[in-house]
Amino acid sequence: MKRTKVVDLLKDPALIGTEVEAKGWVRTRRGNKHVQFVQLNDGSTIKNIQIVFDMAKFSDEELKPVTTGSSLCVKGILVESQGKGQTCEVQAESLLVYGTADVEAYPLQKKGHTLEFLREIAHLRPRTNTFGAVLRVRSTLAFAIHKFFNERGFQYLHTPLITASDCEGAGAMFQVTTLDLNNLPKDEAGKTDYSQDFFGKPTALTVSGQLEGELGATALGQIYTFGPTFRAENSNTPRHLSEFWMIEPEMAFYDITDNMDLAEEFVKYCINYALDHSLDDIMFLQEMYDKDLVDRLKFVVENDFVRLSYGEGVKILEESGKKFEFPVHWGTDLQSEHERYLVEEHFKKPVILTDYPKEIKAFYMKQNEDGKTVRAMDVLFPHIGEIIGGSEREENYDKLLARIEELGIPMKDMWWYLDTRRFGTVPHSGFGLGFERLVLFVTGMTNIRDVIPFPRTPGKAEF
Numbered sequence: 001m002k003r004t005k006v007v008d009l010l011k012d013p014a015l016i017g018t019e020v021e022a023k024g025w026v027r028t029r030r031g032n033k034h035v036q037f038v039q040l041n042d043g044s045t046i047k048n049i050q051i052v053f054d055m056a057k058f059s060d061e062e063l064k065p066v067t068t069g070s071s072l073c074v075k076g077i078l079v080e081s082q083g084k085g086q087t088c089e090v091q092a093e094s095l096l097v098y099g100t101a102d103v104e105a106y107p108l109q110k111k112g113h114t115l116e117f118l119r120e121i122a123h124l125r126p127r128t129n130t131f132g133a134v135l136r137v138r139s140t141l142a143f144a145i146h147k148f149f150n151e152r153g154f155q156y157l158h159t160p161l162i163t164a165s166d167c168e169g170a171g172a173m174f175q176v177t178t179l180d181l182n183n184l185p186k187d188e189a190g191k192t193d194y195s196q197d198f199f200g201k202p203t204a205l206t207v208s209g210q211l212e213g214e215l216g217a218t219a220l221g222q223i224y225t226f227g228p229t230f231r232a233e234n235s236n237t238p239r240h241l242s243e244f245w246m247i248e249p250e251m252a253f254y255d256i257t258d259n260m261d262l263a264e265e266f267v268k269y270c271i272n273y274a275l276d277h278s279l280d281d282i283m284f285l286q287e288m289y290d291k292d293l294v295d296r297l298k299f300v301v302e303n304d305f306v307r308l309s310y311g312e313g314v315k316i317l318e319e320s321g322k323k324f325e326f327p328v329h330w331g332t333d334l335q336s337e338h339e340r341y342l343v344e345e346h347f348k349k350p351v352i353l354t355d356y357p358k359e360i361k362a363f364y365m366k367q368n369e370d371g372k373t374v375r376a377m378d379v380l381f382p383h384i385g386e387i388i389g390g391s392e393r394e395e396n397y398d399k400l401l402a403r404i405e406e407l408g409i410p411m412k413d414m415w416w417y418l419d420t421r422r423f424g425t426v427p428h429s430g431f432g433l434g435f436e437r438l439v440l441f442v443t444g445m446t447n448i449r450d451v452i453p454f455p456r457t458p459g460k461a462e463f
Ligand code: ATP
Pocket: 170, 171, 231, 239, 240, 241, 242, 244, 246, 386, 387, 388, 389, 390, 432, 433, 434, 435, 436, 437
């Protein structure tokens, strides 16, 4: 006989009255000397299947190892449930215990552990309802992302994780080396001799696949990347990880408006897909953590995002009369508190801010005619702040080169990138979505460490 997943046991009426085989991990066990009830979960759904042991058929000894966390195979008849709270249950006929879980040692014995405690046992937390739900939503969203781009003819491009350019422009990098750090080879000037390193030069983990993404877009037309990125910044916030996943579409022949349209359609599609395919999990998270979750998700999907310039946004902030921790005026980078004021208090809608001062944005963004601003766009979300950052790219060779020289970016890193503008340059645009920020939004969790299975943050790289 073949095992049936719990999700199917609970929803397939044709199975009622038949013999089934359920496998999974015990969540709870209760009962009396006549009958024992076990809640079994196999990760296929937030719901458990109830296993009923008629103690006329089983001995106490046989059921002794059936404790929270132990793993079982149960054969029995699937019947409609007499009790409240479940539609059907398995009346056990045979029991096999795969593995026990010592009651004293197994840390997930009691319910109601704090999220902070669960982070300390991230190797086991996927077995909780909360992390089961979060990880399933995460997986659903990852699939939605591929589906969205695939349906629109985008090619999935794999950009390198190890890079030799230190000008990707998005933040501090983790160095990659095989040199013996206790015995570094030196050159004549007394500096580390990287010619002896693995790649013959300094390398690091990527902070963004965008520059290579542009190489792909100017050949394949429309590409997206979806992979890990690394930032060695000491930002201990609920919205930053040192290792996170990013989705970076890049499109030839798209201007900034096309780019905004795509970004808005994209996030709405993903949220809708999660509502359609992970509603059980989202409802659980709503009940446990965030009473307004579904309303907020629907609100974002159903409303147009507000679009305005950085300048207009700053004016609203200045005139708000609100005391911000970081003062704001034209030229300052917006902090999360400013972004959230615009989204949550002023417009009460997601906002796309455009046309930022060029000084606070990356060198590759297309310069506006005013000489002061660039065609950047940040998508700002309630609870999250910045969820997407993107721009139309500077496609003019001379302007891009001038900006690179102005900022002192070394040409050894840039020649291949500039070739896109030298040979058949085209208007093009793209953006980066932080995957965990999307998962945060859709799950209603408040700390980014709780939406990735094994978080890496300053001082923490466990499991
Ligand atoms: P922030 O201002 O929030 O630090 P950023 O402007 O440095 O972000 P970008 O370089 O524009 O970020 O990266 C694109 C997207 O990647 C961001 O909009 C965000 O969703 C996500 N992101 C950036 N840094 C992190 C991080 N450290 N952890 C998780 N997601 C991140």
